[in-house]
Amino acid sequence: MFYDLHMHSCLSPCADDTMTPNNICNMAFIKGLDLIAVTDHNSTKNLPAIAEAAAGLGLKMLYGAELETIEEVHVLGLFNTLEKSQIFQEWIDSKMPDVKNDEEFFGHQWIMNAQDEKIGDEPRLLLVSLNATLEETTDAIHQYGGRVILAHVLDRANSVTHQLGFIPMDLPYDGLEVKNEEQRLRVIASNPWVTEDSTNWFIDSDAHYLTDISEADHFLRESVYNKLWGDDV
Template identity: 30%
Template sequence: MRPFWVDLHVHTLLSPCGELEMGAPEIAEKAREAGLDIIGIADHNSCENFPGVSEAAKGNPVVLPCIETQSAEDIHILCVFPNYDTALAYKEWLWKRIRPIPNDVDTFGYQIVVDACNNIVKEEETLLIQGAGYEVDQIVAKVHEVGALAILAHVDRPAFSYPAALGPMPADYPADAFELSRRLNYEEAQKWRERYPAPRAFIRSSDSHSLDTLSRANCTKMTLAEPTFEEIRKALRGEEGRRISWPWG
């Protein structure tokens, strides 16, 4: 086993809040330059730019399909899938309760699906940054049902987080991990760890919407045997010697 640098929360130009520079080859190249071993493509309520980024990366870094799901309470859940077919099956379930609100490009930004060379595949017309008609508990349960990982996103933020919507998370909340944002310093992050001690797992992610935040300083170091979804699952659970290094040292 050895250390791997993992960032499971990277947006592309499919997310309306993502910069247009977040194309498939640009993300792959910047992640390599930053020394990242695994990245998760986690657009809002969608996963359709995973194939393009994965093909552009050619295995370096390893790319995992993810979806940053927005619940009915406006809580963001980082959903990490073992493969693209599973992600698509979950998305099909999710979109049964996505309202057909058209995206306003001038207000929210473009929502573009691209291939590995940044050729435009389509422009998503439905607004992606909206709450689906499922509560957070339903989403976490569904993610686990399909064999994926459910991580409560940026729990330290004053908006779009579990604490912002519902108050402090129960200590035994059935998420696989809590995510802290890159903005926290050591002292602030340590308070979260003290509030929710082991075996509760924490990760740090960049939540990148632009290339300049893709960095080892904004992600999580994990001890794994290989860069795979199953190894990450074991690390979150502290199984068989796999582990997460506390992102703040």
């Protein structure tokens, strides 16, 4: 399956206002993707609308969010049903500091319906660290039935290697996300306990604009998908 498992909708203040449920799904469809995940910062609240838009196009979806831990590390938590992601929202809410969003400064946090109409605003700023460590966040995602992918692991901001200096050896993550093949080789070269086969690798766009959504370039084998998110998982 051609995939892109890391994109932001107009709920993320840093994403473009054109990142609406139907625009995202239509663009993913046009680009030939089979499997998508929209991972807003610390929120799953646009996923019901996106799920409806994706279903209309026959796009397969995973449901999750990009969580920011107390160490300011970004982690994707991905669930195989919409329902699991909406129950997980309760955990996010319990760890979310109550800071009000300043729309002028950070941007809109629009909650949408499946017709691309705005139905609300998230009042709390989503660009915050949750009151949970990387380990606690990993455990919580697993407890709620999801999978953990460490996001953009070589980025200069909010990546595990930037914040901690390395990929933790004992953290039970399910995948590592890089921007390209060259980065993947660099991660393996600089972390002796990380090998080609020691984890699952993902190359995602982290799109904040429609044009940034991945082309049909990165392929996820059905067997890997089933191991991580199959019905019997």
